[in-house]
Amino acid sequence: xxTFQDVFFSYPIGKQERLxxxxxxxxxxxxGEFLAVLGPNGSGKSTFAKLLNALLVPESGEVHVFGWDTRxxxxxxxxxxxxxxxxQNPENQLVASTIEEDVAFGPENLGLPPKExxxxxxxxxxxxxxxxxxxxxxxxxxxxxxxLVAIAGVLAMLPSFIIFDEATTMLDSENRxxxxxxxRKLREDHGIGVVLITHRMEEAVLADRILVIGNGEILLQGxxxxxxxxxxxxxxxxxxxxxxxxxxELLRKEGVSLSGTPLTVSEMEGALQL
Amino acid sequence: MIIVKDxxxxxxxxxxxxxxxLHNVSFTVENGEYIGIVGRSGSGKTTLVxxxxxxxxxxxxxxxxxxxxxxxxxFPVKEVRRKIGLVFQYPEHQLFEETVFEDVAFGPRNLGYSxxxxxxxxxEALSLVGLSFDRYHxxxxxxxxxxxxxRVAIAGILAMKPRVLILDEPTAGLDPQGREAILHRLERLRVEQGLxxxxxxxxxxxxxxxxxxxxxxxxxxxxxxxxxxDIIKQSRELHGVGMEVPQFVALLQRLEEKGHPVRTDALxxxxxxxxxxxxxxxxxxxxxx
Ligand SMILES: Nc1ncnc2c1ncn2[C@@H]1O[C@H](COP(=O)(O)OP(=O)(O)OP(=O)(O)O)[C@@H](O)[C@H]1O
Ligand SMILES: Nc1ncnc2c1ncn2[C@@H]1O[C@H](COP(=O)(O)OP(=O)(O)OP(=O)(O)O)[C@@H](O)[C@H]1O
Ligand SMILES: [Mg+2]
Ligand SMILES: [Mg+2]
Numbered sequence: 001x002x003t004f005q006d007v008f009f010s011y012p013i014g015k016q017e018r019l020x021x022x023x024x025x026x027x028x029x030x031x032g033e034f035l036a037v038l039g040p041n042g043s044g045k046s047t048f049a050k051l052l053n054a055l056l057v058p059e060s061g062e063v064h065v066f067g068w069d070t071r072x073x074x075x076x077x078x079x080x081x082x083x084x085x086x087x088q089n090p091e092n093q094l095v096a097s098t099i100e101e102d103v104a105f106g107p108e109n110l111g112l113p114p115k116e117x118x119x120x121x122x123x124x125x126x127x128x129x130x131x132x133x134x135x136x137x138x139x140x141x142x143x144x145x146x147x148l149v150a151i152a153g154v155l156a157m158l159p160s161f162i163i164f165d166e167a168t169t170m171l172d173s174e175n176r177x178x179x180x181x182x183x184r185k186l187r188e189d190h191g192i193g194v195v196l197i198t199h200r201m202e203e204a205v206l207a208d209r210i211l212v213i214g215n216g217e218i219l220l221q222g223x224x225x226x227x228x229x230x231x232x233x234x235x236x237x238x239x240x241x242x243x244x245x246x247x248x249e250l251l252r253k254e255g256v257s258l259s260g261t262p263l264t265v266s267e268m269e270g271a272l273q274l
Numbered sequence: 275m276i277i278v279k280d281x282x283x284x285x286x287x288x289x290x291x292x293x294x295x296l297h298n299v300s301f302t303v304e305n306g307e308y309i310g311i312v313g314r315s316g317s318g319k320t321t322l323v324x325x326x327x328x329x330x331x332x333x334x335x336x337x338x339x340x341x342x343x344x345x346x347x348x349f350p351v352k353e354v355r356r357k358i359g360l361v362f363q364y365p366e367h368q369l370f371e372e373t374v375f376e377d378v379a380f381g382p383r384n385l386g387y388s389x390x391x392x393x394x395x396x397x398e399a400l401s402l403v404g405l406s407f408d409r410y411h412x413x414x415x416x417x418x419x420x421x422x423x424x425r426v427a428i429a430g431i432l433a434m435k436p437r438v439l440i441l442d443e444p445t446a447g448l449d450p451q452g453r454e455a456i457l458h459r460l461e462r463l464r465v466e467q468g469l470x471x472x473x474x475x476x477x478x479x480x481x482x483x484x485x486x487x488x489x490x491x492x493x494x495x496x497x498x499x500x501x502x503x504d505i506i507k508q509s510r511e512l513h514g515v516g517m518e519v520p521q522f523v524a525l526l527q528r529l530e531e532k533g534h535p536v537r538t539d540a541l542x543x544x545x546x547x548x549x550x551x552x553x554x555x556x557x558x559x560x561x562x563x
Binding site: 011013014039040041042045046064086088091140141142143145146148160165166170172173174175176177199201202235238239240242245246247250251254256265266268269272274 | 421528
């Protein structure tokens with residue numbers, strides 16, 4: 001479990017000034033949970049993510065990962081191992097020269113026996129559909145392929161939590177579906193908790209819980225249904241409604257009576273009662 | 275007008291593992307056209323668009339801009355960059371100055387705009403991407419959030435006032451309202467100034483309602499080219515290149531499968547509403563109407 005209490009964080013900009021990025025966040029993320037984090041550009045999502053695995057530590061307030069205080073550097077290693085992160089820019093985390101070496105880098109650092117490393121790398125490559133390209137040079141990858149390799153690298157670490165910071169933005173829809181499916185399996189098979197930072201509302205509806213950040217504060221949280229039922233309020237927070245709900249909204253304006261709050265294609269099909 | 279003719283590109287041609295990224299791609303873009311480019315990750319989209327402003331040189335084939343071969347010996351690269359602006363897939367590859375102001379001013383300065391014109395250009399470009407000049411001009415581009423970097427990268431190209439704008443997955447990282455607003459402003463620039471736009475995207479719903487034509491790239495070749503209306507009907511081909519249809523099309527397709535007389539080639543949520551209203555009227559289910 002990850003808990004965060006009254007977390008404040010600011011960045012130095014210019015000579016004396018500081019830019020407040022997080023202003024008093026509190027909450028928890030449970031193991032096995034699928035949490036989507038939404039919010040406009042610059043609202044503090046990536047900063048929040050970096051505080052969860054001790055890449056940053058709070059200026060005031062506390063973050064605990066399985067009880068370890070992230071400010072206590074003696075547990076830094078345990079925390080990084082427990083909370084894996086796929087960065088918004090995958091180039092920041094690709095370190096080796098081939099795909100296979102890059103995916104093996106994390107497990108090697110965990111000091112696992114070679115057999116276990118190999119098994120994990122195979123599994124991660126298979127899950128992301130990269131098995132056929134294992135010897136490809138990292139520098140020769142397309143933008144989306146880099147994202148996929150970064151994801152494979154974190155999957156191979158089998159952390160207790162994985163944070164995806166807009167990690168699938170450059171994937172084609174098939175690869176996006178593959179990754180989301182791999183995530184679902186990880187939760188089912190290993191009880192891994194997932195934090196998905198995204199600007200795509202159709203991805204957010206897949207989560208158990210949504211956290212909306214605005215201007216460094218938690219503005220809203222709840223199930224996708226609870227959050228998106230708020231309609232106009234969601235827009236006023238800089239977000240949008242998922243596409244099926246946009247459709248429902250327009251249909252209602254045309255006088256169609258629709259039941260419920262359809263968030264997915266299937267739910268919309270049901271609500272239309274055709 | 276841009277003519278891409280039999281364009282092929284092989285990366286590392288002399289290495290033991292050359293990568294044939296493009297083969298014999300040919301198409302034409304008219305002035306003022308809006309072209310969407312789609313295809314699987316690694317299919318060659320970035321390689322293709324980087325040839326159009328001469329970041330890459332063809333292994334064979336040619337790119338003609340306004341009738342001139344931009345790879346001809348002695349052809350001034352500056353001429354290409356003045357006409358054709360390219361927003362990189364990764365904004366980080368494009369940002370290098372110490373402040374946002376300097377970064378956005380870099381292109382226009384290089385094109386010979388004078389110092390006194392720069393603040394106006396920078397401020398106009400920043401407002402097109404929804405960033406306040408006052409809040410951002412003195413910030414370091416490296417200390418921005420992902421979406422803020424994306425916006426600055428787009429602004430840097432817009433500030434050069436290119437006649438052709440190429441955007442390589444420009445909406446990755448933009449928040450939903452920023453995405454809509456920026457795409458809308460680009461369309462306005464197209465109408466007002468005759469801007470030609472080529473946009474790469476993995477999100478069909480972004481392209482369908484705005485582009486004149488879609489190009490589908492598959493394994494380095496041009497698989498299909500057509501109007502959005504033509505392309506959206508070809509679910510099988512789209513599926514074959516790893517592309518899902520937007521949810522509103524998926525919904526219409528399901529209704530069609532159930533035997534409802536719906537068209538499945540809607541290009542937007544709005545058109546889907548019209549289509550659904552027809553079906554409901556047919557069934558006497560139109561509610562208040
Ligand atoms: N290294 C840094 N130095 C100074 N300011 C920063 C730094 N990183 C981020 N900021 C600022 O902190 C605020 C929060 O940034 P953060 O990256 O957490 O936003 P975000 O919600 O992830 O946005 P996006 O959706 O654009 O990725 C922004 O105003 C940003 O400009
Ligand atoms: N610098 C390079 N050296 C060698 N091969 C490369 C290089 N850049 C790209 N490639 C290869 O060329 C092919 C096409 O890459 P490209 O970047 O054009 O794809 P893309 O369609 O833009 O993909 P994405 O949607 O992931 O951005 C890929 O197989 C890629 O691995
Ligand atoms: Mg971010
Ligand atoms: Mg690309």
